[in-house]
Amino acid sequence: xxxxxxxxSVSGAPGQRVTISCTGSSSNIGAGYDVHWYQQxxxxxxxxxxxxxxxxxxxxxxxxxxxKSGTSASLAITGLQAEDEADYYxxxxxxxxxxxxxxxxxxxxxxxx
Amino acid sequence: ExxxxxxxxxxxxxxxxxxxxxxxxxxxxSSYAMSWVRQAPGKGLEWVxxxxxxxxxxxxxxxVKGRFTISRDNSKNTLYLQMNSLRAEDTAVYYCAKIKDPNxxxxxxxxxxxxxxxxxxx
Numbered sequence: 001x002x003x004x005x006x007x008x009s010v011s012g013a014p015g016q017r018v019t020i021s022c023t024g025s026s027s028n029i030g031a032g033y034d035v036h037w038y039q040q041x042x043x044x045x046x047x048x049x050x051x052x053x054x055x056x057x058x059x060x061x062x063x064x065x066x067x068k069s070g071t072s073a074s075l076a077i078t079g080l081q082a083e084d085e086a087d088y089y090x091x092x093x094x095x096x097x098x099x100x101x102x103x104x105x106x107x108x109x110x111x112x113x
Numbered sequence: 114e115x116x117x118x119x120x121x122x123x124x125x126x127x128x129x130x131x132x133x134x135x136x137x138x139x140x141x142x143s144s145y146a147m148s149w150v151r152q153a154p155g156k157g158l159e160w161v162x163x164x165x166x167x168x169x170x171x172x173x174x175x176x177v178k179g180r181f182t183i184s185r186d187n188s189k190n191t192l193y194l195q196m197n198s199l200r201a202e203d204t205a206v207y208y209c210a211k212i213k214d215p216n217x218x219x220x221x222x223x224x225x226x227x228x229x230x231x232x233x234x235x
Contacts, residue, residue, distance in 0.1 A: 045227055046150075047225070048221055048224075051213060101160060102148070107157040
């Protein structure tokens with residue numbers, strides 16, 4: 001069971017907009033720690049998609065955007081394309097006494113219909 | 114070109130040891146913290162360990178604390194993960210990743226290697 005909760009799957013038709021949620025708690029996202037997002041295409045290593053809640057690395061299309069509010073964060077993808085079909089992971093830091101460290105969400109599989 | 118190349122994975126028996134290496138190129142290795150992240154077959158990402166640029170500070174997930182040791186040789190631009198007392202649940206692809214910011218608590222992993230597979234089985 002992951003510290004950050006993501007929906008297991010989302011889907012959308014080409015051209016549509018989809019969002020992926022990432023829900024945390026007061027010891028991670030709610031404590032003010034940044035949220036980052038990764039895209040993992042089948043059989044490949046993860047790739048940084050969004051860092052610092054809403055910043056895109058060079059080369060990432062502006063169809064991808066991130067936001068954060070309270071104890072949650074979201075990744076939005078507009079103008080959905082077939083090549084966006086992948087697994088998406090959110091990541092933050094957790095300061096809980098039981099074991100501080102970097103934490104990931106369980107991942108969300110995006111299917112382009 | 115910024116690149117990370119892992120090696121050292123393989124098949125090991127439960128209770129055995131293995132050392133992973135990650136060769137870095139294309140950036141000033143000693144200026145950046147580095148990390149190991151693993152992914153069990155068909156599962157999600159799990160952070161394993163991180164180390165500061167100087168090597169003076171190390172961090173571990175509870176699941177590997179006391180069994181794994183992260184280290185680096187800045188003269189060789191290489192990151193290591195010494196894994197002892199391996200268990201079946203350690204079976205995964207192990208990725209090394211460059212940390213984007215000096216503050217590991219705010220860390221985003223901006224560069225990833227291709228991964229090396231570790232299988233723990235008798």
